[in-house]
Amino acid sequence: MLAALKKIFAKSESTETEYTEEFLDFSDVMVDMHSHVLPGLDDGSDSLEYSLGMVEEYIRFGYKKLIMTPHIMGDFYKNTPTGIRQKLKELQNAVKAKGWDIELNCAAEYYLDEWFLKKLEDSEELLTFGDNYLLFETSFLNEPFNFKEAVFALRSNGYKPVLAHPERYTYLYGRFDDLLRMRDTGVLFQININSLIGYYSEGAKRVAEKLVDQKLVEFIGTDAHHNKHMDALVKTANTPYFKKVLDLPLRNKELL
Numbered sequence: 591m592l593a594a595l596k597k598i599f600a601k602s603e604s605t606e607t608e609y610t611e612e613f614l615d616f617s618d619v620m621v622d623m624h625s626h627v628l629p630g631l632d633d634g635s636d637s638l639e640y641s642l643g644m645v646e647e648y649i650r651f652g653y654k655k656l657i658m659t660p661h662i663m664g665d666f667y668k669n670t671p672t673g674i675r676q677k678l679k680e681l682q683n684a685v686k687a688k689g690w691d692i693e694l695n696c697a698a699e700y701y702l703d704e705w706f707l708k709k710l711e712d713s714e715e716l717l718t719f720g721d722n723y724l725l726f727e728t729s730f731l732n733e734p735f736n737f738k739e740a741v742f743a744l745r746s747n748g749y750k751p752v753l754a755h756p757e758r759y760t761y762l763y764g765r766f767d768d769l770l771r772m773r774d775t776g777v778l779f780q781i782n783i784n785s786l787i788g789y790y791s792e793g794a795k796r797v798a799e800k801l802v803d804q805k806l807v808e809f810i811g812t813d814a815h816h817n818k819h820m821d822a823l824v825k826t827a828n829t830p831y832f833k834k835v836l837d838l839p840l841r842n843k844e845l846l
């Protein structure tokens with residue numbers, strides 16, 4: 591694994607970063623449950639070839655399984671379970687043809703909008719992973735008025751709601767107690783690994799670190815849309831907070 595990581599460092603821009611024997615790779619995480627690697631479905635990978643390149647990087651990092659989660663969003667990405675499974679099959683076949691050893695599966699990242707609530711109300715199939723976990727996100731800027739109702743409806747229907755990157759919602763900044771209240775309603779948290787190096791913003795980094803400090807993280811994900819995200823992961827792996835997050839009882843491994 592170390593040899594593989596050396597290769598990654600040579601490729602990345604972080605040449606001044608030195609790794610030591612303590613260097614952590616991602617084989618401790620085993621399973622990534624949030625990414626946009628499936629081609630042509632959202633703002634992630636736009637071709638099968640590009641997806642293959644990303645999968646190759648995950649293998650180098652030591653991942654054993656990817657649960658890929660295209661956006662499902664009424665305004666932009668009206669993806670369906672059938673369409674997503676079709677792309678999964680294409681990528682699985684391409685990975686198999688390469689002879690690579692990694693399991694590929696899919697779920698989705700549902701945007702909390704009317705379109706989603708209608709699906710829930712109509713009992714349409716929703717894509718989940720593991721023990722009926724459902725990954726969802728909200729607007730980054732505007733607080734959704736129906737958050738509580740949506741969580742209640744999800745849980746009443748047997749889903750376990752997992753909020754994607756709670757550290758990235760600016761409307762929650764300075765309102766950490768509201769994040770705690772969300773958890774009281776049964777919401778689980780997935781933070782983005784790259785938040786720990788401040789990839790998105792200083793604010794996101796601070797909230798992510800606080801969530802880690804208070805042991806309020808069930809899942810970590812790459813949320814990788816492209817190779818820039820993959821490259822940043824290498825830098826994150828060297829932060830003390832990454833080490834800290836790996837000491838939490840993360841549920842990623844449950845998904846293997």
Ligand SMILES: [Fe+2]
Nearest residue numbers: 624699754813
């Ligand atoms: Fe995402």
